[in-house]
Amino acid sequence: MPGRDQEPGSYYVGVDVGTGSVRAALVDQRGILLAFADQPINQWEPQFNHHEQSSEDIWAACCVVTKQVVQGIDVNQIRGLGFDATCSLVVLDKQFRPLPVNHEGDPRRNIIMWLDHRAVSQVHRINETKHSVLRCVGGVMSVEMQAPKLLWLKENLRETCWDKAGHFFDLPDFLSWKATGVSARSLCSLVCKWTYSAEKGWDDSFWKMIGLEDFVADNYSKIGNQVLPPGASLGHGLTPEAAKDLGLPAGIAVAASLIDAHAGGLGVIGADVRGYGLACEGQPMTSRLAVICGTSSCHMGISKDPIFVPGVWGPYFSAMVPGFWLNEGGQSVTGKLIDHMVQGHAAFPELQAKATARCQSVYAYLNSHLDLIKKARPVGFLTVDLHVWPDFHGNRSPLADLTLKGMVTGLKLSQDLDDLAILYLATVQAIAFGTRLIIEAMEAAGHSISTLFLCGGLSKNPLFVQMHADITGMPVVLSQEVESVLVGAAILGACASGDFASVQEAMARMSKVGKVVLPRLEDKRYYDKKYQVFLKLVEHQKEYAAIMKGD
């Protein structure tokens, strides 16, 4: 492994559980990734809008990747371990054994995933209460949060799950519990997904009003009544049992965890940008927006004072960067949407064969194909008459409307590779227009954003990055380490070890700029026109729904 021999010192292990895979990295004090490993994880979709995973499968994958990244090093140099994960709901019984979250009673499937939309009726009823906690989720609670899912379990699986349940964890907190035996929850997960307030704690009246008074009665023991800031050291560190599973020494520091998007935020937002000529240089960190783009995209903006943005989650105090308020905008499916559009096209088998023959990913192939067919024009101009509205899984922000659907206008009879490539481009552009809409909502409410910091799987796609720059008109910073979410997880481990005085200090030392992608300002007029069409699409979709609802 390059550099490892010359760099004795302190190492941290970061573990990132995304929707599709678990990744681990060995990271040094400068934030450099010395080793990386990943492993796919199982997902079940037993019926439409039900998405489930297995906590045992995920833990086993964490063990495989962690063992791989520490192979061949002196494990005594590892000072800390940090976890981040998607904000999925893990259900365990009173003896901490997995409980099925499905009608089939399959105990392997004990996780309701973040993108699961089974609790639609429950979230409508929660929103009808107009309870004051809803102010901190943009005014409307998302079906992807935990309260509607818990209510669904109570209403639908009373005997097989609800009555037997002893512990409901956010996935990041499940992992830190598994590693340490400490069931304290991270402030990040409870504040962002469970309506906990950093200042006031749980609101009894909310849980009583929505029919989950059970939690109040037992002093929130099943959902967490001990709360720690992300990066705090948990208990006595790694237990001997977990140490054996992970191939690490017992007792090393383990951090209170973060949701994956928030770890990505820590991994990128604090980088020293001096020398790149960026507008955010010399400005507070609040002028930066971290965009974590994987299966979904999450838009993380921070502020010194609380800002209420309609349709955007938060403000959440200290949920990502300590001492700052966080607003989180998001698009529920982005990577998943691109995969869906490309894989569902009639020319996909041809694409796959051609990409394989060139030893390229299908996306690298599509990008070079677009370069071929664009001729002398900018590539983005290929979609002058093809427009996509990207809410195939509802709109998370800023419209906060889960009934919205995807739209495509400009279809032709052709089904060849050119057609697929242009549809892929229009989808990527639609996602970038969605980001523009979120930024406009955040700015209208008081944020002032000048620079985007992108990370996650989609940031490996140069077309996706360039379209975000062109369509928002902002420069995009990419980190030196492509796997920035893992740097964020390692920052947590570094904080828990006590090697840095604060999360801010660790961020400044461990996140670094790799590349800056500037917007092509000469194309602005074209994208402004396409944005006008983009906004018309949703206006028209709402009109269609109103017509169909009428007599």
Ligand SMILES: Nc1ncnc2c1ncn2[C@@H]1O[C@H](COP(=O)(O)OP(=O)(O)O)[C@@H](O)[C@H]1O
């Ligand atoms: N090298 C790549 N080029 C283009 N797209 C990529 C690449 N790697 C990943 N992606 C896209 O990123 C998405 C997954 O991102 P990732 O961050 O791994 O997801 P998650 O954290 O949700 O598991 C996929 O949907 C895929 O479309």
Ligand SMILES: O=C(CO)[C@H](O)[C@H](O)COP(=O)(O)O
């Ligand atoms: O709600 C979220 C973060 O608050 C994310 O959308 C969720 O955690 C999934 O992440 P990913 O797309 O990286 O799998």
